[in-house]
Structure formats: C-alpha cells, structure tokens
Amino acid sequence: MSKQLEIKNLSVTVETTEILKDLSLTLPRGEVHAIMGPNGTGKSTLAKALAGHPDYEITSGEVLLDGENILEMEVDERARAGLFMAFQYPSEIPGVSIANFLRAAKQARLAEGEDLDATGFYKTLYEKMDMLHIDRKFTSRAINEGFSGGEKKRNEILQMAMLEPKYAIMDETDSGLDIDALRIVSEGVNKLRGPECGILLITHYQRILEYIVPDHVHVMWNGRIVKSGGKDLAIELENKGYDWIKEEFAEPAAKA
C-alpha cells in the first residue's frame, strides 16, 4: 500500500458551476506540497471538497488515502482515517471548550469501550499549547469564540498537533496573520513536519513559504494544476505575479 494522498481526476461542482476540472495531484507522506494560484481559481474548493463539505459536489474522480477511497466516507470518517483540514475560517462554537472538543475528537479515535486517558490527554495538550505559545487558560475557552485571527489559526494548528493526521490540508492558514503570528504558526507546522505526515499548503502568497519550505510547488489555475516544480517556482511566482500563468494557460477556446 502506497503511503500517499492521491487525488485522481477530481471534478467538483458548487451550485451547478464546475470549479475543479479533472484535477490530479499526489502528496506522499513526509512531504510538504504548496498549492499556489490567483484568487477564485479553486484552491479552497479543493480543500473543502477533500474534507467533505456538503455544499461541494464531486462529479467525478477519486481521492485515495493510503489506497483507500475517502470520497465514500462521511466527513468524520475521513478525519478519523487521518485527514486533517486547517480551515481558512474556523467556526466559532460557543459553549464547547477546546478541551472538551479535543477530548471528543480523541475519544472518537479510540476503539469502542475504550476510555481516553485524561491525565495523558492534558499532559499532551499542555505540551502542544506551550509549543504554539497558546496560554493554557485557553483550554476552558469556547472554541474560537472571540479569538483574534491569529489565535484562531494557532488553534487550528493545535488541533492538528493533537490529532496527528497522516495528511493535513492547510487552507490559506497564512491569511490574516501578522508577521509574528505567521512565524508562530509556521514554527508549529514545521514541528509537525516529518515522515508520518504529508502537508498540502494552500496559499495565495509566497510569504509563508519562506517559513515553511515546500518540497514541491503546484500552480493552480482555472480548476486545474497547470504547473509543478520545486520551491523556486514559488519565488518565480512572487517575482512575476500570476498574469503569465493566466496568459499561458488561458481557456482553450480563447487560445484557439
């Protein structure tokens, strides 16, 4: 069995509009791949479709997580299979504390009848919080309620650290972060980097890639991956902007 997240010929429609068109991409475990591209090109759609958001209809293709098609799975099953999505706009959930939320998520990963070791849970939680410079008082705070943009994103990374996914999709985690928050978030992600985790980093800006250096960079345009390369591709994009991509890969009809 291959340890990789394999997206094969994926097409996704949102309210009758096709956003992803026959997109294919392979993310091996242990690697960090960045997806870059102009706004409105389908980057976030890819993330949401993979996580199983009900508004995103998959019309064709498959997504194999270590060989298993996750498109057959419910949202929570995908997560338990090892897929993690760091949301661009994480939900605020009044009345549910971070600790209770994460306990429920951890408990859901245990076999039936098995109980979570509470002491061990809190020990790990505090370690990860310290790593991400999150005040321990946050454990009893309601998830994301009244959090700043930076706090919300750090909370996403905290959840990722606690749930130890095989593959993490980070949907514009850098958006809305100031430089300090970006550094903390990036440090956190770098610590989670390793042979057991593949990371798909979706971003509009090259900035975060200075902190989280990708193994591969893919450029997305009009619902497809149109160009792939090494980390230098990100720098090229930063220097040249996205216009040349748009010109080079314009709609076939326009080209003809």
Add this chain to the structure above:
Amino acid sequence: MKTANGLADQEIFDAHLASQSASGAPEWWLDLKRESWRRFRKLPMPMRKDENWRFASLGGVKLDGYELGDSSPPEIADKEVLKRSENVRQRAGRLVFSNDRLMDSEAISEEWAKKGVIWLPLEQAVREHEDLLRKHFMAQPIKLGSEKFSELHGALCSAGSFLYVPKGVEVDLPLVAFHWTDRNNAALFPHTLLIADDMAKVTLVDFFSAHDRSSRNFICGVNDLYAGPGARVTYISAQDWGRDSLAFHLNSTQAFKDAFITSLNVNVGGRQARNESHSQVLGEGAHTQMQSLTVATGKQEFDQRTLQTHFKGRSVSDLLYKNALLDDARTIFSGLIKVEEDAQQTDAYQTNRNLLLSPTAESNSLPGLEILANDVKCSHGATSGQIDDEQLHYMRARGIPEPVAKQLLVFGFFEDILGKLENEEIAENLRTLIRSQF
C-alpha cells in the same frame, strides 16, 4: 381527601386551615390564608382572550382531580428521600420536603447562626418571625396572569424555606431546599422566601422533583427574593416534576440600591409548566440577571412570562431565556421591559433563544418594551434556529461522529450560563439534569 371539584373545594381549604391551626399556626397567618382563599374563589380561571395567556394551552389548566400533598404520609422512606437529597454536599444548611411535609431540617451552620442568619422551614418561621413574614410574605403580587393560582398558593401553602441574612453577613456556602413528591395527584405549594439585608451575600438552591418521572401532580410554587442595598443574591431552581404535571412557579424579585441578583431557573419537568417572573429594580445602581434554561421534550409545554420594571436609574436588568426543543414540545416566551420616567440611564436587555431540534417543535416569542425615560439602553431579541451546519461540519471534520457533535453543540447552548456559575458543584448538578433529558 379527594373531592369533586378538587382544589377549589371549600372542604379542602377547611381541612388545610384546621391542620395549620392544629400545628400551632398563629391567627394572623390563618387570616392571611382566609383572605387569599376568598380572593382565589372570586378570581376567574384564565381565559382564552387574556393577553397573558396568549398561545398557552388552557385545556390542561384545571384544578380537579388533585388532593393536598400532606394529607397522607409519604410512601418513600425518609432515609431514601434524604439520600436522594445529597447532591449538593458543600452547603450551609438543607431542608427536605416530600409531598409538602417536612422530612428533614438541617439547621444552618453555627458560624452563620451566630451572626443572625435565619434558615427555617416556613411553618416555623411563621411562628417565630411574625414581623419579617408579615412584611415580606407574598407582599409583591406579580400579576402576570396567574393571580388566581398565586392566591391559591397563599391559601394552601405551608411547606417551604425561609432565609434571612442580616446586614453585612456573607454566607459563602449555598442553602439548599428539596421538594419531592412520591404520590400521584398530590397538590404541592412550595414556598421560598429569601431576604438579604444591606450588603449581605447568599445563595439559595431549590430542587423540585418527582420520584416517579410519570407522576401527575399540581404544583404552584412561589419564590420571592429581596435584596437590600448592596446585597448579592443568587437563586437557582431546578424543576424536574413528573411528566403529567401542571406546574406554576411564580417569582418576584426586588433589588434595592446597588444590589445584585442573579436568578436561574432550569426546567425540564411537567406536562405544562408556567414560570412567571417579575424583577423590580427599586434602587439606583441595582443589577438583576434573570436566566432560564429549558429542555422541552415529548409534548411538554413551557410557558414563560416575564416583566422587568425599572423604577430607578443607572440600573441594569439582563434577561436571558434559552430553550432547547425536541419532539413535539412547545415553548412560549413573553417578556416586557418597563422603564419608568425616573429611571434614566437604565440598561435593560431581554433575549430569548430557542434551539429547535425537531421539525415538529414549536417556539413562540413575544418580546416587548415600554419605555417612559429618554436616556436608556434597551434591547430585546428573540431567535429560533436549528443547529448550525457549519459548526456541525467543523466538529465532524475533526472526526467527531455526528450524534456526539450534535450533543456537544446542544450542551454548549446552555454553557454560556452554566459555565459562569460560581459554584461548580451546583453547575455540575444542573448539567447532569439537562443531559439526562437527551
């Protein structure tokens, strides 16, 4: 004794009066009861056209088929009842009633007794503290529709707790009262009278419960809270009456200068349960919080009528009523904020939130404002909605199965109130009660 017309029968009242008299109740108290009975008999039953009864099911509001709770001894042994009344271990005193009979009176701890705190069963307080009782007992009629039942309470009540905290005394552990019933068709009239003098501080908790979940009872309880200048009063009630019961809980609250009152009602019981609450802000700088959490299941109807009156300014009243509705349950919330002319710089808020967990549940909201002052901040709002899909998706995206995620969201709905309770043991009790409804 069961009679043809139930609680409205003269022989019911005569028997009650005789038993009160036999147990040494003073004449002034019996007179109060006679007057209440006379007024009760004169007042009409609620009628469809009454604005205060809009949306309520009147078909089930009947007085027949009930007998007085204390007319025969309880069936469940004292020891068992007391065991079930152990859920608040950290307490300053406890009273336990079953079918309106006193089962246990745990005197207030020496420490506070010495400072003049009075904590007694109502009947004993009537004999020993005439002045306080005459001044405060049902002295604030609330007039939100249940006047007739309030008079019936005045006429027939004997069980209940009396708490007086003198000037400057702070009781840092809660006083706890339990009202149980183990008999079908018993009518109960639990009373709570809390008087906190200037700068006093105290917490009182009432638990209302039927041993048998399917029990049919008539309950008309009254709780009156009085917070003198600078006093801080917390009142919490948990209502878990049998599911075939008709229950009224009528509350009046008086907050004097700089007083701070929090009252929280948690409701899960009854077939039809009506809460009326009138919060009066009588002094400048006073602050009242009126909170309610309800889980409505089956065909239950919860009917909530509230009034926040500001007589003096620079004061705050903040109402938050939250209902979670399942199955075919119904809730009615009708609230009014009244700001009198002199009450400038008043902040008054009223919020009713309904979480609809079933397509056949029904919530009704009637918020209202009546403002005579010109420099005030007032708001009222009512929302009814279902579980938020995005929140649910977010939780599921972390691997939490849908039913668990929904449950966390529903419990979370109540946490903005429960999470702020100072007393964690009481909060945990209330959480348990709420969770057991799902």
